[in-house]
Amino acid sequence: MGVMLMPKPDTETISRRAQIAHDLRQLCAAPDAVIEDESERRPYETDALTAYHALPLLVVLPSTTEEVSRVLAYCHKHAIRVVPRGGGTSLSGGSLALEDAVMLGMSKFNRILEIDLANRCAVVQPGVTNLGITNAVQDRGFYYAPDPSSQIACSIGGNVAENSGGVHCLKYGLTTNNVLGVELALIDGTVIRLGGKHLDAGGYDLLGVMVGSEGLLAVVTEVTVRLLRKPATARAALIGFATSESAGACVAAIIGAGIIPGGMEMMDKPAIHAVEEFVHAGYPLDVEALLIVELDGPPAEVDHLIGRVEQIAKQCGSVSLRISGNESERLLFWAGRKAAFPAVGRISPDYYCVDPTIPRAKLPDILKYMAELSKKYGLKVANVFHAGDGNLHPLIFYDANKPGELERTEQFGADIMRYCVEVGGCLTGEHGVGVEKRDLMGLSFTEIDLNQQQRLKCAFDPQGLLNPGKMFPQLHRCAELGRLHVHRGQIRFPDLPRF
Amino acid sequence: MSRFRPTDEKQLAEIVAAAVAGEEPLELIAGGSKRGLGRPLQTPHTLDLSAFAGIKSYEPEELVLTAGAATPLDEIEKALAAKRQMLAFEPGDWRGLMGATGHRQTLGGIVACNLAGPRRIRQGAARDHFLGFSGVSGRGEAFKAGGRVVKNVTGYDLCKLMAGSYGTLAALTEISVKVLPVPEATRTVVLRGLDDARAVAAMTLGLNSPHELSGAAHLPRGGGPLPGAAMILRVEGPVPSVEARAAGLGAELKSIRAAEVLGDKDSAALWKAVNDAAPLAAQDRLLWRISLAPAAAPAFLAELKRSLEFDYFLDWGGGLAWLAVQGGEDGGAAAIRAALGGQGHATLIRAPAALRAVIPVFEPLAAPVAALAARIKASFDPKRVLNRGRLYPEI
Numbered sequence: 001m002g003v004m005l006m007p008k009p010d011t012e013t014i015s016r017r018a019q020i021a022h023d024l025r026q027l028c029a030a031p032d033a034v035i036e037d038e039s040e041r042r043p044y045e046t047d048a049l050t051a052y053h054a055l056p057l058l059v060v061l062p063s064t065t066e067e068v069s070r071v072l073a074y075c076h077k078h079a080i081r082v083v084p085r086g087g088g089t090s091l092s093g094g095s096l097a098l099e100d101a102v103m104l105g106m107s108k109f110n111r112i113l114e115i116d117l118a119n120r121c122a123v124v125q126p127g128v129t130n131l132g133i134t135n136a137v138q139d140r141g142f143y144y145a146p147d148p149s150s151q152i153a154c155s156i157g158g159n160v161a162e163n164s165g166g167v168h169c170l171k172y173g174l175t176t177n178n179v180l181g182v183e184l185a186l187i188d189g190t191v192i193r194l195g196g197k198h199l200d201a202g203g204y205d206l207l208g209v210m211v212g213s214e215g216l217l218a219v220v221t222e223v224t225v226r227l228l229r230k231p232a233t234a235r236a237a238l239i240g241f242a243t244s245e246s247a248g249a250c251v252a253a254i255i256g257a258g259i260i261p262g263g264m265e266m267m268d269k270p271a272i273h274a275v276e277e278f279v280h281a282g283y284p285l286d287v288e289a290l291l292i293v294e295l296d297g298p299p300a301e302v303d304h305l306i307g308r309v310e311q312i313a314k315q316c317g318s319v320s321l322r323i324s325g326n327e328s329e330r331l332l333f334w335a336g337r338k339a340a341f342p343a344v345g346r347i348s349p350d351y352y353c354v355d356p357t358i359p360r361a362k363l364p365d366i367l368k369y370m371a372e373l374s375k376k377y378g379l380k381v382a383n384v385f386h387a388g389d390g391n392l393h394p395l396i397f398y399d400a401n402k403p404g405e406l407e408r409t410e411q412f413g414a415d416i417m418r419y420c421v422e423v424g425g426c427l428t429g430e431h432g433v434g435v436e437k438r439d440l441m442g443l444s445f446t447e448i449d450l451n452q453q454q455r456l457k458c459a460f461d462p463q464g465l466l467n468p469g470k471m472f473p474q475l476h477r478c479a480e481l482g483r484l485h486v487h488r489g490q491i492r493f494p495d496l497p498r499f
Numbered sequence: 500m501s502r503f504r505p506t507d508e509k510q511l512a513e514i515v516a517a518a519v520a521g522e523e524p525l526e527l528i529a530g531g532s533k534r535g536l537g538r539p540l541q542t543p544h545t546l547d548l549s550a551f552a553g554i555k556s557y558e559p560e561e562l563v564l565t566a567g568a569a570t571p572l573d574e575i576e577k578a579l580a581a582k583r584q585m586l587a588f589e590p591g592d593w594r595g596l597m598g599a600t601g602h603r604q605t606l607g608g609i610v611a612c613n614l615a616g617p618r619r620i621r622q623g624a625a626r627d628h629f630l631g632f633s634g635v636s637g638r639g640e641a642f643k644a645g646g647r648v649v650k651n652v653t654g655y656d657l658c659k660l661m662a663g664s665y666g667t668l669a670a671l672t673e674i675s676v677k678v679l680p681v682p683e684a685t686r687t688v689v690l691r692g693l694d695d696a697r698a699v700a701a702m703t704l705g706l707n708s709p710h711e712l713s714g715a716a717h718l719p720r721g722g723g724p725l726p727g728a729a730m731i732l733r734v735e736g737p738v739p740s741v742e743a744r745a746a747g748l749g750a751e752l753k754s755i756r757a758a759e760v761l762g763d764k765d766s767a768a769l770w771k772a773v774n775d776a777a778p779l780a781a782q783d784r785l786l787w788r789i790s791l792a793p794a795a796a797p798a799f800l801a802e803l804k805r806s807l808e809f810d811y812f813l814d815w816g817g818g819l820a821w822l823a824v825q826g827g828e829d830g831g832a833a834a835i836r837a838a839l840g841g842q843g844h845a846t847l848i849r850a851p852a853a854l855r856a857v858i859p860v861f862e863p864l865a866a867p868v869a870a871l872a873a874r875i876k877a878s879f880d881p882k883r884v885l886n887r888g889r890l891y892p893e894i
Contacts, residue, residue, distance in 0.1 A: 118703055118794035141709070163652045170649070176656065177627050190867045197792035199818055200613060200624055201663060202844030202862030203890060204872050208626055208659025212652050232709040252560040258583060258680030297711055298747075301740030357648040359561050389650040390561070429650040437653075444653055449642045453655050455878035459871065471654065484519065484638060484881055493501065493517040493544075 006054070006435070006469045009100040013080055014057060020080065020102070021058050027070040028062050030108070035059035044085065044103050048150070049093040049436055051352070051406065056083065056097035063108045065183060065191055065221040072219065073189025075102055081465050082187070084215040086126060086158030089150040091353060092434025094162060094214050094470060101468075104219060106157050112136050113222070119197045120227045121180055126157025126220045130164070133225060142227040145172035148430070149338060157220045163212030165430035167263040167337075170388035171296075172228070174430070176211040181224035184210065187461045197224060209456070214432050215467040217460040231296035234262060235306050236330045239313045240287030240320035244268065247289035248363040250316035251387045254293065257312060259305055262296035264388035265337050268367065271344075271382040271395070272336075278343035281336035284320045291387060292333055340384045341395070348380070348397035350406075354413040354437075356420035357429035360390045369419055370394060377412045379405070391429035392420070418443055433471045441473050450474075455481050504547040508633070508641045508672055514546060515670065515884060516639030524887040527666040529569035532594050532602035533612055537665050537889040538860050539852040548607065551672040554578055556647075563630065563647055564678050568607030568671040575606055579678055587679040588624050589616030589774060596780035596849055607671050613663030616774040617714035617733065620706070620815050626662035628677040634661075634669040637880020647675045660875070666886040667894050668879040682713075682735035686745040687761040687769055690730045690752060693717070695813075696797040698730040701755050702816040703794060705732040708751055710744040715816040716773045722812065723772035724765050733770060776848075778812050779823040785830045785850045786823055791843035793817035802838040807831045832858045861890055869893070 013020075021036040028034065035041055036058055046053040057080075062068045075082050081101035088095055097103050109125035115137055116122065122133055122144070130151040133144040147166035148154055154164065160182065165174045172178070181195030194207040201207060210217060241247040247266055254261065267275070267283075267290045276283045283290055293309050295302045306323055313321055324330035336343075344351045358366055367383065374381050380397040394416055398409040417427050421443045428437055441450060450472060457464070458478035468475065503525075505511040518525050525546040528534065551567040554575065558564075559582040566575060572590065579585050590609045594600050615624030622628075631645025644657035661668060690701055698717035705712050714733030721727050734744040749758040761769065772778065779786060791799055796817035803809070803822075809831065810823040824831040835845050844862035847855060864872060869891070876883065876894045888894070 116794075117707060119792045120706065163656065165650060165652075173623065173627065174650070174652075176659070177623050186867075186871070192865065192867050192871070194868070196842055197795075198790045198843040199619060199815065200615070200626070200790055200844075202790075202846070203663075203864050203868070203894075204875060205613070205626055205659045205663050206868070206871065206875075208656055208662070211659075212656045217655075229707055229709050229711075231711075255562065255680075256560045258683065260680065297736075298709065298740055298744050300743035301736050304737050304739045357646075357650045359558065359563075359648060361558070361561065386650070390648055391650045424646075425648050426646040426651040427653045429648070430652055432652055433654065441654065444646070445644075446642070448640050449644065450654075452636060452640070452642045452879070453644070453657070456655055456657070456660070456875065459874035459878045482878075482881070493503070493514060493521075 006098060007475065009098065013100040017057055023074060024058065024060050024071060027074060028060065028067045030061070030063050033061050033063070035061070044105070045097055047088045047090040047093060047095045049091055049096070049434065051400070052093045052096050052435060054097045054099055056103035057100050059103045059105055061105045061108050065185065068104070068219055068221050069185045069189040069191050071104060072185050072187055075465060076188045076463070079463060079465065081468055083467050084219050086155030086161065087129065087153045089154040089158065090162065090432065090434060092428065092432040092436040094432050094434040096435050098469065106155065109157070109221065116197065117142065117227070121197050121224055122227055123222065123224045124156055126160070126223055127155050130154050130156055130159055137227055138230065141230050143230050144225055145178050145228050146175050149341070156223050156225065160211050160220050160223055161213065161215045162432045165391070167265060167386060170264065171260050171262050176208060178226045179207065179211055179223060180226055182207060182210060182220050183222035184218040184220045186218050187466050191221070195224065214434060214471055216457055216471060217466065231262065233299045233302050234294055234296035234330060235302050236292055236294040236324045236333045237306060237309050237313065238322045238333045239291040239293065239318045240284040241289045241291070241317065242287065242319050244289045244367045245364045246317045247291055248360060250291060250313055250318065251360060253312045253316055254309060257308065259308065261293050261388060263292065263294040265292045266290065266385040266387040267337065267340070268383040270380065271340055271384050274347055274382055275336040275340050275343040278346055279335050279339045281332050283336055287319055292337055337384065344382055344395045344397065349399040349401065352396045352398060352409045352413055353393055354417055355391060355393055355429050355431040356417045356425055356427055357389065357391045358420045358423055358425035360387070362423045365423065366392065366419060370416060373412055373415055377408045379409060379412055389429070390425065414440060435470055438471060439473045451476065451481055458482065500543055502545040502547055504550060506550040508635060511635045511670060511672065512639050512641050515635050515637065518544065518884040519637070519639050519882045522882050522884070524884045527670055527886050529607055530571065530603040530605040532599045532604045533597065533608050535597050535599065536612065536848060538892070539856050540886065540889055542887060546670060548670060555673065559584055562649055562678050563675060565647055565673065565675040566606055568674050569605045572604040572606060572609060583681045584678045585681045586628065586676065587618060587622040588614070588628050589618040590614040590625065591616050591774040591776065593775065596776055596786060606674050610662055610674055611664060611666050611671070617716060617770055617814055620715065620818070621713045622679070626659050629658040629662050629674070630677055631675040632658060632661060632671050633673040634671040636669045637882065637885045645675065649677050665889050667876060667890050668885065670885060684738045684741045685733060685735050685763050685766040686741040687766040688732040688745050688748045688752070689725065689759045689761060690756045692728050693730045693756065695800050697755060699794065699797050699813070699817040701730050701752055702732065704751060705748055706816045708748065710734060710748050714770055717813040717817070718773070718778055719812060720778060720810065722778040723769035725769060731769060733766065773814055776821050779810055779821055782823055784823040784825055786821065786848045787831065787835060787845055788848050789820040789822065789835065789839065789843060789845040791818060791820065791839060795842065796820060799838050803834060806834045829858050830854050
């Protein structure tokens with residue numbers, strides 16, 4: 001997708017690579033903290049949005065908050081751009097390198113600092129993986145709730161940057177609802193702490209703004225996350241429908257009945273077939289849509305609600321229905337859904353996934369529209385869908401080696417997102433804007449909306465050094481954005497009713 | 500002194516632009532029920548937002564409601580109740596304690612103050628349910644952020660910034676919130692006569708159990724239908740579930756004390772009393788609301804008792820302390836914030852304006868955080884025309 005225009009690399013900075021590497025080595029204790037060699041920089045040229053790549057100017061792997069602070073202060077002083085990177089699993093190009101930017105890798109921040117069960121939280125370094133937190137506390141019956149499908153590899157720092165979700169977020173929330181505090185370094189090297197083991201903010205909710213800021217505001221150096229007691233039990237229902245309309249109606253009826261399942265996922269026919277061939281989860285192949293509805297919590301509640309879900313499904317015309325009788329069966333139900341991406345990867349040379357959210361009532365419409373688009377572009381599409389919260393994951397099959405197919409795929413994705421915004425949804429539910437959806441931001445926001453967002457960026461990073469080229473289609477200088485167009489003495493309070 | 504009452508966003512933008520041009524700050528007001536909350540304002544003009552009212556859309560099966568920011572809360576709660584749904588963050592009714600019983604609460608006011616009731620520990624605060632908004636910034640520009648769907652990461656989460664900003668960044672005109680089903684049944688497990696340390700230990704035990712509490716409070720002098728000291732734990736859900744969980748909690752807490760269980764009606768009265776800070780509302784004393792690490796509550800209270808006289812109760816499993824303090828030169832601010840040691844935040848909810856003018860109502864910020872907050876204020880409201888000084892003198 002070479003069409004994406006990134007900020008013009010600063011050749012002067014690139015020409016100083018050796019000097020900058022030398023200087024940065026003075027700032028970090030570890031002998032291997034600065035990676036200058038081209039072949040060793042190569043692994044950092046892309047994240048999980050592999051269609052985009054660029055070789056970073058240098059890679060720095062600091063080990064302490066002080067080192068992060070020093071590196072940022074140095075880059076700030078010398079006006080060098082910085083791209084932060086956690087696990088490198090962003091699906092939107094959030095940690096895509098820039099040729100003139102120092103890549104700040106947080107992989108050495110991999111320690112769990114404190115587990116505090118009396119306060120139901122853990123203090124961890126940002127490079128700890130999402131699953132690593134759960135692994136550290138599960139023997140005591142606790143877990144960290146947000147569970148993006150990349151959870152074995154994605155870092156908690158990256159989760160904070162992207163406000164990552166997962167299949168359980170309708171009930172348990174996204175990252176933003178599960179983070180209590182952060183320590184962070186601003187671009188000038190200032191280190192501040194926001195939040196802690198308590199709830200909510202004393203002044204502005206700066207923690208809330210940091211979460212989901214895609215590495216554009218500051219670099220997180222420590223995270224305090226909320227831990228939850230693991231639900232006592234979980235059971236899942238696997239429900240097949242002859243039409244996506246009836247599946248959608250079933251989802252609405254479950255929620256309308258006052259039931260918020262721990263997870264509620266939908267797959268369309270192409271997705272069902274792709275995963276069934278791959279993992280043999282026993283999915284019915286003769287249905288148009290398949291729902292996995294999982295209830296978790298106290299056994300008395302789960303048993304009660306699974307019965308009600310069964311009843312609702314039948315009323316909605318389900319054509320197949322299985323309820324997990326034991327843990328291995330429940331996990332088998334999930335195995336297919338969780339393998340959806342690799343399953344598609346097995347049958348298509350490449351695939352492209354977008355993640356818009358729609359009002360759930362529009363589901364049948366968007367599926368019909370996608371079928372039309374599939375014909376129009378000559379590309380197959382399979383759908384997995386967080387049905388509970390309306391977050392779609394269409395997987396578009398393509399072959400990057402066929403000329404023009406990538407561009408058609410990208411247009412296909414953009415058409416889907418455009419439609420979702422038009423019917424009241426949004427561009428991205430959990431993967432972030434990054435570079436991928438940057439140029440589509442105008443679908444959701446006016447220039448005034450986007451300028452206000454950029455002014456917030458200016459309050460953190462007035463030179464625009466942190467992760468430039470992401471999120472905003474147009475970069476404005478902060479001085480220009482800050483200008484107030486008022487003419488003193490010429491504007492009066494308008495002639496309005498006064499009381 | 501003028502009072503402006505714009506009826507559409509364009510008029511609102513014109514008024515703010517004029518305030519910017521004249522550098523004449525505006526006090527934002529709608530229902531007026533929280534006018535006494537925050538630092539007292541010295542603004543020449545009042546900006547009455549009450550015209551931005553009314554439910555715009557409510558789709559129960561999407562779990563989303565959109566309404567004018569000044570829509571009265573009772574109107575919203577009525578519409579939600581008709582579909583057996585609710586604002587799950589359980590905004591409290593502080594009109595009693597603020598001496599504002601004649602005023603109506605509005606959605607915008609609740610969001611601007613980031614209210615949260617006992618269910619905070621399970622479902623979050625207003626911030627966690629705030630999906631999107633339209634409004635006019637202190638630059639006099641109409642803008643929007645977020646959206647009308649429950650899962651959205653498109654752009655910065657400006658909703659979080661608006662929640663708890665006390666109207667200092669933008670005048671909100673329209674708000675979308677996530678709503679959730681009303682639980683079918685509620686039970687409250689009560690242990691009477693516990694001291695602070697044992698009450699917090701009991702709450703921790705309950706919160707760390709698999710029984711999914713939606714409330715955990717300690718009322719040293721009782722509250723609602725309970726006259727004496729009571730540690731109370733709430734479970735909500737389908738009937739078979741709450742029955743089983745209440746019994747399970749009772750069994751787990753047996754080593755501490757025998758438990759009683761309250762049904763739906765008593766539970767509702769009791770948790771409303773906790774939410775509205777009713778145990779402390781009636782007395783004419785200063786009221787503090789303090790967010791802290793839950794397990795730190797007993798030590799915090801013990802430390803404070805050495806230097807200050809006060810009544811109190813705990814919510815959020817110990818993570819929220821309400822304090823009623825008898826006067827004093829600084830209203831106990833120094834002692835409270837010293838005992839807190841920077842590990843949380845204390846807000847002076849009720850005090851005479853003269854006192855709110857001289858002591859920090861909101862937790863003082865570390866210098867670099869205060870500087871950042873001031874830059875953020877400037878990015879939305881460079882001339883500080885919106886609720887100038889309400890949050891901090893420089894905001």
